[in-house]
Amino acid sequence: MANQKQKQPEPVVVAVQPAENVPGLPARRLAAALIDEVLRAGTALDETYERMAPSFSLDAADAALARAIAITSFRKLGTIQNAINDRLERGSPRNSGPFEPILAAAAAQILFLGVPDHAAVDLAVRHLHEDARSSRYVALGNAILRRLAREREAILAEAVDPFEDTPPWLAESWRTAYGEDVAAAIAKAHAEEPPLDITVKSDAAGWAEKLDGIVLPTGSVRLRERVPVPSLPGFTEGEWWVQDAAAALPALLLQAKPGERIADLCAAPGGKTAQLAAMGADVTAVDRSGPRLRRLRANLERLGLSAEIVTADAVTWQAEPFDAVLLDAPCSATGTIRRHPDVAWTKSEEDRERLAALQARLLEAAARLTKPGGRLVYCTCSLEPEEGERQVETFLAEHPDFARSPIRPEEVGGLSEAIDANGDLRTLPHQLKGETPRLSGWTGFYATRLIRL
Numbered sequence: 001m002a003n004q005k006q007k008q009p010e011p012v013v014v015a016v017q018p019a020e021n022v023p024g025l026p027a028r029r030l031a032a033a034l035i036d037e038v039l040r041a042g043t044a045l046d047e048t049y050e051r052m053a054p055s056f057s058l059d060a061a062d063a064a065l066a067r068a069i070a071i072t073s074f075r076k077l078g079t080i081q082n083a084i085n086d087r088l089e090r091g092s093p094r095n096s097g098p099f100e101p102i103l104a105a106a107a108a109q110i111l112f113l114g115v116p117d118h119a120a121v122d123l124a125v126r127h128l129h130e131d132a133r134s135s136r137y138v139a140l141g142n143a144i145l146r147r148l149a150r151e152r153e154a155i156l157a158e159a160v161d162p163f164e165d166t167p168p169w170l171a172e173s174w175r176t177a178y179g180e181d182v183a184a185a186i187a188k189a190h191a192e193e194p195p196l197d198i199t200v201k202s203d204a205a206g207w208a209e210k211l212d213g214i215v216l217p218t219g220s221v222r223l224r225e226r227v228p229v230p231s232l233p234g235f236t237e238g239e240w241w242v243q244d245a246a247a248a249l250p251a252l253l254l255q256a257k258p259g260e261r262i263a264d265l266c267a268a269p270g271g272k273t274a275q276l277a278a279m280g281a282d283v284t285a286v287d288r289s290g291p292r293l294r295r296l297r298a299n300l301e302r303l304g305l306s307a308e309i310v311t312a313d314a315v316t317w318q319a320e321p322f323d324a325v326l327l328d329a330p331c332s333a334t335g336t337i338r339r340h341p342d343v344a345w346t347k348s349e350e351d352r353e354r355l356a357a358l359q360a361r362l363l364e365a366a367a368r369l370t371k372p373g374g375r376l377v378y379c380t381c382s383l384e385p386e387e388g389e390r391q392v393e394t395f396l397a398e399h400p401d402f403a404r405s406p407i408r409p410e411e412v413g414g415l416s417e418a419i420d421a422n423g424d425l426r427t428l429p430h431q432l433k434g435e436t437p438r439l440s441g442w443t444g445f446y447a448t449r450l451i452r453l
């Protein structure tokens with residue numbers, strides 16, 4: 001974008017070289033564009049990044065920096081917005097174009113990423129100049145960011161509310177479901193960057209040693225360091241795949257046996273399909289998204305595993321009933337906020353209600369596809385009971401031909417705190433204590449195992 005300077009109230013930066021060549025500015029452009037697009041369109045940060053990053057032509061280091069700025073902005077969005085708004089005496093300026101995302105990205109750098117203040121402020125000011133709408137507020141943006149830098153210690157010391165970075169509707173939902181203390185522990189767990197977990201085909205201890213990891217009680221391997229995944233031993237050879245430790249549990253609960261016919265409904269990108277195929281089951285993976293199924297196919301190919309792949313709406317798809325059915329239903333994904341902090345700001349109560357209605361239809365379809373005596377595991381990566389416990393309560397009340405098959409602690413590495421009074425799995429982000437806060441926690445998942453009588 002050309003640096004079309006408008007007349008400024010107060011010239012703050014003297015550009016000594018063309019803006020396009022200023023080191024670090026392209027990364028900030030992408031970071032602010034990601035924040036803006038995710039918040040406006042409600043799209044997932046990962047997908048938005050994959051779609052937008054190529055047109056910014058960044059080198060690997062700048063691309064990683066842009067991503068880190070965007071993800072930190074979402075992880076700390078409440079604190080950042082409060083800090084900025086408290087210093088905007090007349091509220092956020094109207095029609096100011098990218099003013100807000102540029103300031104949020106700069107605030108993330110100043111408050112949380114350890115970027116030198118002068119670099120964060122200077123680049124943000126240059127960036128504000130680039131758009132005619134935000135260029136009118138360069139002096140304001142500059143003043144606010146300098147105050148954030150000066151007042152950093154006080155801002156961080158004051159941000160003690162555990163729900164500072166949680167939208168109020170979510171905090172309220174968790175308080176109602178789990179009580180004040182657990183809700184606060186969940187919100188606090190989201191402040192930490194998550195570790196990388198992998199599922200191995202075999203020899204967890206051997207892979208843990210090779211990759212500097214820890215074997216978790218459930219059998220997943222947790223890596224101590226965050227490293228670029230494709231460069232790790234065993235990735236190209238297809239010995240393991242990336243999968244959160246809690247996300248690996250529902251497929252285990254299906255207790256698949258070699259040769260059994262299993263339907264994996266809502267299967268892409270295939271983490272659970274891979275587990276079931278690795279157990280020797282004859283898996284049919286169904287998903288309605290062609291692009292996501294292409295990723296599933298590529299993942300299975302790398303892993304040397306196979307499954308029948310079907311592009312279909314699982315609500316209406318018909319087949320001979322299966323020995324077992326896994327339904328990993330689409331959901332609000334609030335259990336994944338630690339890994340995907342954007343989810344907290346893009347999902348709403350309306351999404352939760354809409355998705356709960358879809359889950360009920362999918363559960364009906366999954367029941368039809370389960371043969372008498374067969375198992376049905378229903379799961380979601382949501383912390384909201386509407387998408388888990390309540391969904392299954394309603395289903396069981398309407399289906400006397402199904403009964404719960406309670407999950408036993410030894411099926412989940414002895415972690416009895418992850419099993420509720422009904423014998424369902426309910427993992428929460430602050431569970432699974434590790435050596436450090438960063439090596440602790442997992443995704444919030446709900447899973448129930450039902451038997452068709």
Ligand SMILES: C[S@@+](CC[C@H](N)C(=O)[O-])C[C@H]1O[C@@H](n2cnc3c(N)ncnc32)[C@H](O)[C@@H]1O
Nearest residue numbers: 266267268269270271272287288289313314328
């Ligand atoms: C939670 S993700 C599945 C993750 C996957 N099971 C795994 O372990 O990698 C939910 C999936 O449901 C798919 N989906 C949503 N609605 C669907 C429907 N009506 N029929 C089939 N698939 C659907 C989405 O395309 C998405 O891939």
